[in-house]
Amino acid sequence: MGDKNIDEHYQRVINRPYYYGYAKTGxxxxxxxxxxxxIGASSGGGDHNLIRSFYFSILLTVLVALPASLFALAFGVxxxxxxxxxxxVMVFFGLLFGLAVLQGYFNVTEEWQGRNARKRNGLPKxxxxxxxxxxxxxxxxxxxxxxxxxxxxxxYSVKLRKEDEEQATQR
Numbered sequence: 241m242g243d244k245n246i247d248e249h250y251q252r253v254i255n256r257p258y259y260y261g262y263a264k265t266g267x268x269x270x271x272x273x274x275x276x277x278x279i280g281a282s283s284g285g286g287d288h289n290l291i292r293s294f295y296f297s298i299l300l301t302v303l304v305a306l307p308a309s310l311f312a313l314a315f316g317v318x319x320x321x322x323x324x325x326x327x328x329v330m331v332f333f334g335l336l337f338g339l340a341v342l343q344g345y346f347n348v349t350e351e352w353q354g355r356n357a358r359k360r361n362g363l364p365k366x367x368x369x370x371x372x373x374x375x376x377x378x379x380x381x382x383x384x385x386x387x388x389x390x391x392x393x394x395x396y397s398v399k400l401r402k403e404d405e406e407q408a409t410q411r
Contacts, residue, residue, distance in 0.1 A: 258273060258393060259271075259274065259277045260369065263367060271379075275357045276354055276363055277366060278294075301341055305340040308340075309335075313330070313334030316329075372396040373399050375394060376389070
C-alpha cells in the first residue's frame, strides 16, 4: 500500500470538482466542471492555444491525418502484394496516422460537448489554465458559493496547504 497522504492527494486530483482558467482576454478566473472544460486550455503562451481549438482539431483531422492515413494504407496494401518491406512500413504508418484520426475525433467530440456546456452556463472558452494558487487567491477575493476553500477544490495549492498546516499546529 502507498503512503496515506499520497493516496489522499491522488484522489483529490482525479476527483476535483472544478478546473480553473482564464478567458482569451481579461484577468478573471473562471471555474469549469470537467464537462465544461472540453479539451481545455494551454498552460503555455498564445501559440499553443490554436492547437487546442475546435476548428484546428477538425482541420488537422480531416485535411491532414485522414488523407495521410488513407494514402499510407493504400500504398502499403499495393506494396504488400509485391512483398516489399516498404509495404509493411507504409501499413505501419497508415495505422499510426489512423490513430491520429481517432484522437482527432475524440478531441472534436469532447470540445463540442464542452462548448455546448459552456454556452448553457455562459462561460467563455478557457484559453489559459490558472494554477491552483492563483485560483485560490482569486476566489478568496471574489467568493463564489459553488467553490469551497478546501484542498478538494484546489489540490495543487501550496498556499492552502500551508494555511491548513498552520491551523493544525495552532490547535
